[in-house]
Amino acid sequence: MPTDYYFPGNGTGVINTCLGICDENSRLTGSWTNRVSIKSIHDGTTQTFMAGEMHIPIGQINTVPYNGPMFNGQELVAHTRIGGPGVPILSASEEAGFLFGFGSWHPGVCNFVFADASTRPIKNSIDTVLLGRLCHRADGEIVDLN
Amino acid sequence: MRSTSYQYRLVTTAIACLILNGCQSEGEQVFPISGKILFSDGSPATFGTIECRSDSSSPVIARGRIEKDGSFTVKSFGNRNGLVAGDHRMIVVQVTGSPRDGGTIIHNHGQEVATRYSNYDSTDLRLHVQPGGRNHFEFIVDAR
16 A cells, blocks of 8 residues: 555645645745646545545634634645544544544544545544545555445 | 645555454453553654554554653553553554644654554564553664
8 A cells, every 4th residue: 555645635645625835924825736636536536535524622613723724825734634544533522632633523423525526424433544545546445335 | 935845744554454344343352551662762752643453354453642751552442441452563653744833844752753663564563462461562663
């Protein structure tokens, strides 16, 4: 399995299409990067996450860095999540400090949109290796979702 | 400078398991463990998470956080303190990159462990958990 699935956007990890390019003063320039086209989803649209609920600890809504502005060219953690070994789907009761994982306040599951626009809940207890495969759009492995 | 820098460094892995959910049997007994991660100069790894994966056809995955003194404990099945008995592989994951301070990434977390420890295929960190024993594990790891 490729070991770069935590690199979003122009990496092959989590899809992220809303990254603004900032200037040296951290101001948005109006240009965008990391646009991901559907043809770059080599594993297939049914095998790849497009978006998922982001873990925000209870009490941290609208609080940076847990939940910041989406159109942000710098602080990825404010709006983007990753998943795989060591970074599982987190539960709402997870203590603050685990910044990077997907997660939901729904009990036991987290909702994802796949790249084919279908939605489905994924158990928080999913094997983290499989989670990484679903986050990676070109790992070359087929995940049996059934 | 274009600040599109995605500095999420690190991590990953492999091995095929074609069952999406339910790889874990929550009825299994777990046994408390403790551990510590040190570099060869004696300094501790001060941040990151560890994840353990049991060597079984239905692997049990457990994880915990590395404290500033390098110590860690783990929880299985969400909130049960410990690991199931038997052999486990362990990975160490350290994600760096945020927060920033004035555009500069803060690096005050000491040494980082070598990236091979973040991959189940390449890690050589192993634990053998004995029922009822004193399960304490110390690891000397290479720095990145």
